[in-house]
Amino acid sequence: MDIQEYMQNVGQAARQASREIARADTRQKNAALEAMASAIERDSEKLLAANRRDVEQAVAEGLAPAMVDRLTLNASTIASMAEGLRQIATLPDPVGEMDDFCYRPSGIQLGKMRVPLGVVGIIYEARPNVTADAAGLCLKSGNATILRGGSEAFHSNQAIAACVHEGLAAAGLPQTAVQVLETTDRAAVGALITMPEYVDVIVPRGGKGLIARISAEARVPVIKHLDGNCHSYVDEKADLAKALTVCDNAKTHRYGTCNTMETLLVHQAVAAEFLPQICAIYAAKGVEMRGDAATRAIVGADKVGAASEEDWFTEYAAAIIAIRVVDDLDSAIAHINHYGSHHTDAILTEDYSRARRFLREVDSSSVMVNASTRFADGFEYGLGAEIGISTDKIHARGPVGLEGLTSQKWVVLGDGQIRS
């Protein structure tokens, strides 16, 4: 069968399954999630064997060690997959939630009902745990899903898919509600993102290059996460002790995450007091510092390298930080809106009016006062789990959980009303 025909069949089956999944009741969906978790636990040896095949091939082909690391499953990551599915079962079912009912002057009663999006396509790299996670989130939110993981994880993903299908069948749900593509042909991705008749939204999870390419070629809406170039701004009126703790945490808690602070902005009035203290912490932790002229003059050009224009735009995802002294709140906001990626930005201040202006005027998916940018994720926000973090403004912004995989339709309850 040629790849276009294969994808047409997958799409049709997903559309068909989406109608059954949309009306599945909560108990049925939770039973499927529990059964998937049990199957994964029971089959852990099988999963490890399939994963070994993938890992051996990846090593032989010279895949980068960091990628091999993410590809590799062990007893603990398999237990986490099962645990993740059970946690999704405990989350409230968003489907069918009704809100905002009110009577209109015509006598109709108007409200909204939360409904699944339909068919969700997820494209991700060689991380087998995403297969279970994404399958669980889409099922609970009432969507059918088509999963396309990195080809390096092919055998691992097929083994996980078998457990997922067993769980669906055990709960009386169609196995086509979760389809893991049985091909590594790249043309399958091209087909998946250009079938608006079968796919309602695409969620790409992976590097910026992958996401940019998918966004450019998709004929289906994309919930995308580009970069996380996050800022902390230490205002003139900051409590410097708090600022020190928060700016330490925002940069050094974890270097590789998208909500890690990449640029520190400091008001000129407190720079001479604050910068030497925070830079001593960074230096002690081995963080490379790149600053503007004012920062280097205060901290020392031997300790802080020169930041280029490019640095202000950069998400390092590494133990590197850019530091700039700014004139005032306006300069800080202008810097963030210009160089930032509209992900997560924080102000450190005790000044009410400045905090209020920062929250309103910084155009980012999360804006914070006196808190570490590291809080911007689905777990900390209480979403239970996240399918990704959106840097878009349309549909969903910031961490996307079950609600982001749904939409709302209007409900009108009448008693024979007609329009006059």
Add this chain to the structure above:
Amino acid sequence: MDIQEYMQNVGQAARQASREIARADTRQKNAALEAMASAIERDSEKLLAANRRDVEQAVAEGLAPAMVDRLTLNASTIASMAEGLRQIATLPDPVGEMDDFCYRPSGIQLGKMRVPLGVVGIIYEARPNVTADAAGLCLKSGNATILRGGSEAFHSNQAIAACVHEGLAAAGLPQTAVQVLETTDRAAVGALITMPEYVDVIVPRGGKGLIARISAEARVPVIKHLDGNCHSYVDEKADLAKALTVCDNAKTHRYGTCNTMETLLVHQAVAAEFLPQICAIYAAKGVEMRGDAATRAIVGADKVGAASEEDWFTEYAAAIIAIRVVDDLDSAIAHINHYGSHHTDAILTEDYSRARRFLREVDSSSVMVNASTRFADGFEYGLGAEIGISTDKIHARGPVGLEGLTSQKWVVLGDGQIRS
């Protein structure tokens, strides 16, 4: 200046203005709306003169009478434009609304703030009143907008733009917050829908062909309205007197609107009683009827023509109706989900469980019980005004008002919290 360069300049100016408009306060935005309305009233003679130029040319070029009709302004339509802007001023300002604040276990206080989308591009046909309406809605929702109206309305739109700009200036807001393209070059549309760096969303208002073309070529999210193939289903347990009134209204109140019923589905158990009555009403009003074999057998093949497969898919937007007898609720839901356009569909029934199933299982932007499909619009839903009706599931579904032109960002209020 070449058209690409011109559009780059327009885009840059819009992005710049969007930041000012986003933080404009409610009073300022309302003052601008009032000043626009006053300018339109004061300049009504100028507007009529500009419009006469467009209309004369359109007539000379043989534009269809219905389109000339929509293009033509008169004293009353000009008064409506001004009145529409004043009504938008009375609507609550959605920007900055804060919701859902709660404390998380970490101690941060988490909530959401409603924010503008940024820059909205609107592409529409030769209806000058849309220029004022769209400008007003985008301004109130804190967005900058780029308007591209049909070339036949060029002079009318420029005259309205002058009033809009005067209103913005009077309130101290940048005139570039509303830009009406000063070109009729079609390449401008191609540029507008492929500038994601300057345009956040495109709202096309017009025929299905225009919208399909824009959706296919856009590199920017599109809030689109395709067809309105709406259904009423008269269930076995319907109150037939109510059903008669509602099905009459849904079809005959207005023929050309997108929320008009196009196909009537009737449960077999009540078909013999209900169909002759409703068909007598349609016949008396000159509605052409096309039915399946069962309908024709009941009502008479002389009164009801034969419906083809194509009829079930068709939005007539005319005094024509398709009629089908169905076996049961399941058949009705299956018909609607298969042939419909996911716009607005109603069930007529007194049966609780059937109403509940219809609401849940029909996948449309508005689902109704015992009410006319004609209620599906922004005014009847209390949105005050609508920028369009979305048949998409992503971002906004059904009538789109001020809220649909906004998004929500996350707000975190802390007191020095760090992530552990």
